[in-house]
Each structure stands twice: as structure tokens, then as C-alpha cells.
Amino acid sequence: MRRRAVLPFVLLLALVGAAPASAQTVSLQGSGQLEGASFHNFVVTADGQQPRGWLSVSGAYALHAVATCATLAPDAAVLGYRIDAGSNAGHGWLVSVQYGGSGTVVYAGTLPAPPARCPAPGSPAPPGFVNVGSGPVRNGSLIKSDAAPTGPTAIVDLVPPTGAFVGPGPFTAFAGLNGDDAEKVTLALYPGGGPVPIFTTTAVHGADGLDAQADVPALPPGPYTATWTLARHDGSTATASSAFTLLALPRPIMPLRARVGCRRHACAMTLSDRTSAGHGRFALRRHRHVVTGGVMRVREGVARIPGLAHLPPGRYELLLLGPGRGNGHVVARAPFTLR
Numbered sequence: 001m002r003r004r005a006v007l008p009f010v011l012l013l014a015l016v017g018a019a020p021a022s023a024q025t026v027s028l029q030g031s032g033q034l035e036g037a038s039f040h041n042f043v044v045t046a047d048g049q050q051p052r053g054w055l056s057v058s059g060a061y062a063l064h065a066v067a068t069c070a071t072l073a074p075d076a077a078v079l080g081y082r083i084d085a086g087s088n089a090g091h092g093w094l095v096s097v098q099y100g101g102s103g104t105v106v107y108a109g110t111l112p113a114p115p116a117r118c119p120a121p122g123s124p125a126p127p128g129f130v131n132v133g134s135g136p137v138r139n140g141s142l143i144k145s146d147a148a149p150t151g152p153t154a155i156v157d158l159v160p161p162t163g164a165f166v167g168p169g170p171f172t173a174f175a176g177l178n179g180d181d182a183e184k185v186t187l188a189l190y191p192g193g194g195p196v197p198i199f200t201t202t203a204v205h206g207a208d209g210l211d212a213q214a215d216v217p218a219l220p221p222g223p224y225t226a227t228w229t230l231a232r233h234d235g236s237t238a239t240a241s242s243a244f245t246l247l248a249l250p251r252p253i254m255p256l257r258a259r260v261g262c263r264r265h266a267c268a269m270t271l272s273d274r275t276s277a278g279h280g281r282f283a284l285r286r287h288r289h290v291v292t293g294g295v296m297r298v299r300e301g302v303a304r305i306p307g308l309a310h311l312p313p314g315r316y317e318l319l320l321l322g323p324g325r326g327n328g329h330v331v332a333r334a335p336f337t338l339r
Helices: 008-015
Strands: 026-034 037-045 052-058 063-073 076-086 092-098 104-111 130-136 138-145 155-159 171-177 184-191 199-202 204-206 211-216 222-231 237-246 258-263 266-271 278-286 289-299 302-304 314-321 330-338
Touching: 026 130, 037 063, 037 155, 037 171, 052 155, 052 171, 155 222, 155 237, 171 184, 171 222, 184 211, 199 211, 258 330, 289 314
Parallel strands: none
Antiparallel strands: 026 037, 026 138, 037 052, 052 063, 063 076, 076 092, 092 104, 104 130, 155 171, 171 211, 184 199, 184 222, 204 211, 222 237, 258 266, 266 302, 278 289, 278 314, 289 302, 314 330
16 A cells, blocks of 8 residues: 655655745745655745755655745745755755645645745746655644744754654754854764763754754764854853764674565554564664654564554665664664565
8 A cells, every 4th residue: 555755744844934925025934744755944035046055854764955946925935945954865855835724735845956946926847757646734833934044053953853763974064053143153962961062063054044953973873962152243152952872783784684564654564583572672774864763663573653654655774773762783784675
């Protein structure tokens, strides 16, 4: 049984920040969920100008993207993105949304390349577009303002977010900002929540100044706290933190095969080791990026994995993690296809 993919909500938010007919600045900020995926977005634009802003998605898709085009109607918008990290990096995202209530995604999906021009609201998507889903935004809201943001610039989004599984290997971290008044942004990674950082760096500004990004080298697996510090031009500062787990793939690794069957909204995974039972921590990877994780229960080789039914069809890899919260060591892995 095929299910609709989950990522539309992400784009919908950005498209809210499209340019109006006048030279007035329009800003958009929002966050929420759609079918188990979470998003956060901030976009600023004005008539005759390219949109500036970012979006991040975690869940069924894990990605970060920057806005490339926008069109706006009184109650609808279309916005395009370039994915700069995560699933389908280098490709484009396109979303059409309607305002009202929490907001509705008309369509959202991928393009072979980042769009330079967005179609008008109500128009069909361009050739090469692959729709991945639609629906209302839940547990959040989209806010469109016909004015530039006011107040001090702050860090409003972090990638990786709290609770995420990352790696193995190097990765790019992002801090989403809601304004231009950032003289410098720094990142410090603390292993196990300890007092001494294992890695520090000064981030590079992206999204035309509305986010900061830092390339992180391969680090030992385990739990980490990422602390970002923003220094404004007036000398004031702001900080934000997230806690996540870095994974490792030791060799040799226990071979494992998995087969998935879904009925209605429930999916069960049959493991090749039919004697296995109990519960343990897991992570699921797609396109070499972790899309979800948690604790699964196994009985006679059949695992019940929370959230599996909400993921889009495709190839995945199940990673079984070692015991203990924050343990990033992978003890077994199994590829499988979700249909």
C-alpha cells in the first residue's frame, strides 16, 4: 500500500514569504508538522527582489534548503528552494500553498534542479516535478506579515534538532536566524553534555545572511550538545542549544535482513533472526540520512516500529543501536524497501 510522502509542509511555509505587488517587504515565519514530519521556516522578500530565507525539515525527510523564487496571491503562494544539505542535496523543492486556518499544502515535491522562477498560484507545476504530498499543517502555524521583522535577531531553528540521530561521518550544522543583525555566529559541540567542547568553529553566513552553517568533521559516536552563540553588532548576544546523537558503523557488523508489510496505518518488520525478542533503540536511514529513530519492540522476530507507516515509499536502512541512551554504536543494519 503506497502512502503519500510527508514533506510538503516544509515548503508550504516558505512559500508564504513570496513577494507582493508593491515594494513592501513581506516576512514569513512558521513551524509545524505534517504526517509526522516537522518543519521550520523563515523567508523575507520584496517586489522585484529574490526571496531570502531558509527552511529545515526533520522526520520522513531530513533536509535544509534556501529560497530561490516566490510568487504570491492574496490567499495563496508558491515558493521554490535549493536543497543545500540532506536528502536530494542540489535538487529543487517546489510548494504551492493556500492560507486560512493553519494553512494547506496544495502540492509539494522535488524538481531536478532548483527553480529560478516559480509558477503562479493555481498554475500547474513545471515539467520534472514529482509530487510528494499535500495536506493541512498541524501543531503549528504560518505567519505572514506585510512588514520587515522587528526586534533583535535571534536563533530560531537548529539543525540537527534535539533528539536527532546524525552520521556517521562529517555533517553540516545550521542555525536559522530571523534577522540580519548577526555579526558572528559560533558553534561549540560538547560530548555527553560535559563542560569542555570537543569542537568549536565560527559559522559561515548563508541564505543571504539569514542563517549560519558550520561543517563538522567526523567525531566519536555518542550524545552531544550543540551550543550556538550569536553576536549582534551592538555587542549583545543570544544562545541556543540542541542535543543529538552521533552514530558510528563499526566493522564487522552483524548481518541482518528485514521485510516490511503494511496494513492500513500499521507496519510490521520481520527480521531474519526469528528468535529475537525484547526492545531496543533504532534509527532509519534514507539517502544516507537518518529520518527517524526511537525504541522498537520485537517479538518472535517481528518488530513494531513507530512512525514507519507515515514514511514515503522507497529504499531504507534499519540501524540497530547499542544499549544505553545516547549510545551511537550501530550493532546491526538491514536494508529494506517500503512500498
